[in-house]
Amino acid sequence: MLLVECGDTIDPVVNERAIVLARRLRARGGRGIRDIVPGYCTVGIHFDPLQVDLVALERAIDEASRDLPSIEALPDRPVTEIEVAYGGAGGPDLDAVADACGCSPADVIAKHTGRIYRVYMLGFVPGFAYMGRVDPSIVMPRHRVPRERVPAGSVGIAGEQTGVYPIETPGGWQLIGRTPAKMFDPGRTPASLLAPGDLVRFVAHRGAA
Amino acid sequence: MALVILRPGLLSTVQDLGRFGHQASGVSVAGPMDVFSHRLANQLVGNEPDAATIEVTLIGPEIEFETDTTIAIAGAQFDVACEGRLVPIGASVAVSHGQRLRFGRLHQGARAYLAVAGGLKTPPVLGSRATHLVSHIGGLEGRALAAGDRLPIDEGAPVVPARKSIGLTLPTGGRTRLRVMRGPQDEWFAPEAFQALSSVSFRVSPRSNRMGYRLEGPPLVRSRDGEPISEPVGMGAIQVPGAGEPILLMADHQTAGGYPKIGYVISADLPLAGQLAPGDFVEFVACTRQDAVGALIARERQLLRHSGLRGA
Numbered sequence: 037m038l039l040v041e042c043g044d045t046i047d048p049v050v051n052e053r054a055i056v057l058a059r060r061l062r063a064r065g066g067r068g069i070r071d072i073v074p075g076y077c078t079v080g081i082h083f084d085p086l087q088v089d090l091v092a093l094e095r096a097i098d099e100a101s102r103d104l105p106s107i108e109a110l111p112d113r114p115v116t117e118i119e120v121a122y123g124g125a126g127g128p129d130l131d132a133v134a135d136a137c138g139c140s141p142a143d144v145i146a147k148h149t150g151r152i153y154r155v156y157m158l159g160f161v162p163g164f165a166y167m168g169r170v171d172p173s174i175v176m177p178r179h180r181v182p183r184e185r186v187p188a189g190s191v192g193i194a195g196e197q198t199g200v201y202p203i204e205t206p207g208g209w210q211l212i213g214r215t216p217a218k219m220f221d222p223g224r225t226p227a228s229l230l231a232p233g234d235l236v237r238f239v240a241h242r243g244a245a
Numbered sequence: 246m247a248l249v250i251l252r253p254g255l256l257s258t259v260q261d262l263g264r265f266g267h268q269a270s271g272v273s274v275a276g277p278m279d280v281f282s283h284r285l286a287n288q289l290v291g292n293e294p295d296a297a298t299i300e301v302t303l304i305g306p307e308i309e310f311e312t313d314t315t316i317a318i319a320g321a322q323f324d325v326a327c328e329g330r331l332v333p334i335g336a337s338v339a340v341s342h343g344q345r346l347r348f349g350r351l352h353q354g355a356r357a358y359l360a361v362a363g364g365l366k367t368p369p370v371l372g373s374r375a376t377h378l379v380s381h382i383g384g385l386e387g388r389a390l391a392a393g394d395r396l397p398i399d400e401g402a403p404v405v406p407a408r409k410s411i412g413l414t415l416p417t418g419g420r421t422r423l424r425v426m427r428g429p430q431d432e433w434f435a436p437e438a439f440q441a442l443s444s445v446s447f448r449v450s451p452r453s454n455r456m457g458y459r460l461e462g463p464p465l466v467r468s469r470d471g472e473p474i475s476e477p478v479g480m481g482a483i484q485v486p487g488a489g490e491p492i493l494l495m496a497d498h499q500t501a502g503g504y505p506k507i508g509y510v511i512s513a514d515l516p517l518a519g520q521l522a523p524g525d526f527v528e529f530v531a532c533t534r535q536d537a538v539g540a541l542i543a544r545e546r547q548l549l550r551h552s553g554l555r556g557a
Binding site: 037039045082086203222 | 477479541
């Protein structure tokens with residue numbers, strides 16, 4: 037695997053550059069290129085060393101790196117809305133987050149729904165999008181001991197990040213709500229609801245919490 | 246037509262070369278832990294390398310065939326019998342409708358691959374039949390095989406018997422040497438860490454699985470605290486969490502990781518890593534990129550040489 041560094045910070049512009057570079061390299065294709073994966077500020081290129089000329093690949097990366105954007109996102113990028121039932125059994129940590137942040141559960145909901153988040157990258161499990169950044173006043177560390185089972189659809193906060201668990205897995209994020217949205221469905225095209233660079237807004241489901 | 250799992254063994258899964266092309270959506274590649282033996286088994290029955298096989302782990306299954314077909318087993322040295330007849334590892338063997346194949350004692354290695362002429366025809370998911378256990382994708386319902394499972398196969402196509410004497414050289418006495426290239430975060434480690442990495446044996450912890458091997462040994466001292474920003478990772482990466490206990494990422498690894506990586510096991514040696522079991526020992530040896538490519542070419546030649554042995 038070859039790793040291309042576009043920067044060393046979690047920053048929307050750096051992330052956008054990594055995503056555009058990955059897109060360009062994917063469009064170029066080439067024999068022996070198995071997968072091209074953008075991260076927060078890097079692009080991973082998985083390749084077959086016996087089929088790929090590394091010198092040519094490095095030259096292609098240099099070419100594709102020219103004129104990368106200096107903006108976070110095009111202004112017309114659509115916003116995906118994700119409906120969330122905050123609190124209750126689906127959001128067992130909502131009250132504790134509110135307590136720790138010195139505000140009411142309703143304030144936490146207002147702050148979580150009050151921003152548009154950027155999908156920086158996907159990882160952990162299929163369809164799990166790392167989104168940021170949450171309002172500084174509701175930044176919370178992960179649980180010291182992760183839960184053994186976090187149900188699918190759980191919406192969580194960890195540090196400045198927020199995300200939705202697509203399937204039931206162990207997990208340490210602070211769970212504040214649950215969504216019926218299907219984050220990942222291998223029978224659907226595209227299988228993942230969210231892709232790197234997407235914009236997301238959480239919407240409070242009426243009658244919840 | 247199908248083969249039926251009578252007893253599943255410890256951990257038997259359907260694998261092909263892996264689910265590439267979807268890591269940007271967080272979809273792990275999965276695929277065989279020992280890709281060389283998977284390919285060899287396929288080659289012995291005339292399959293393409295990407296045909297699905299059964300990966301067998303430490304304790305093998307018992308299987309009944311509902312059709313005449315040709316099979317081959319490659320990888321770990323198991324005693325395998327079919328109706329009282331010994332089934333050699335690394336050779337193609339004809340089996341008949343109603344016959345039962347039983348894996349017995351394991352002598353060397355950890356994982357074997359059972360290929361059937363035409364390959365296993367479980368439904369592909371996102372272009373691959375590979376089982377990824379954590380995300381429940383691929384294979385049969387995304388899980389390990391269980392008693393009573395039926396795996397669709399082609400009706401017996403005639404295959405020229407083939408024999409392969411040059412399989413993977415399996416770890417002997419539970420010890421393996423793996424070649425490693427540095428990086429991509431080698432600057433996160435103190436010089437002693439590299440010295441320790443290349444001079445000490447690490448033991449594969451019982452807390453190891455298809456996602457990765459935890460390696461027990463002296464902690465690899467880091468020169469920096471904190472964690473790098475999570476980035477795409479590949480099989481063979483040696484991640485070092487804060488406590489200094491390295492984790493060797495294997496076939497089912499997550500698509501990205503946030504621990505510094507002191508190095509990568511070279512592609513040519515990954516099949517050997519796939520033959521390790523908990524309690525085995527591993528030593529790492531530094532390797533240049535040039536030597537890594539050379540080693541991979543040599544590995545590839547082993548498979549090519551076999552093509553010429555067809556029908557022997």
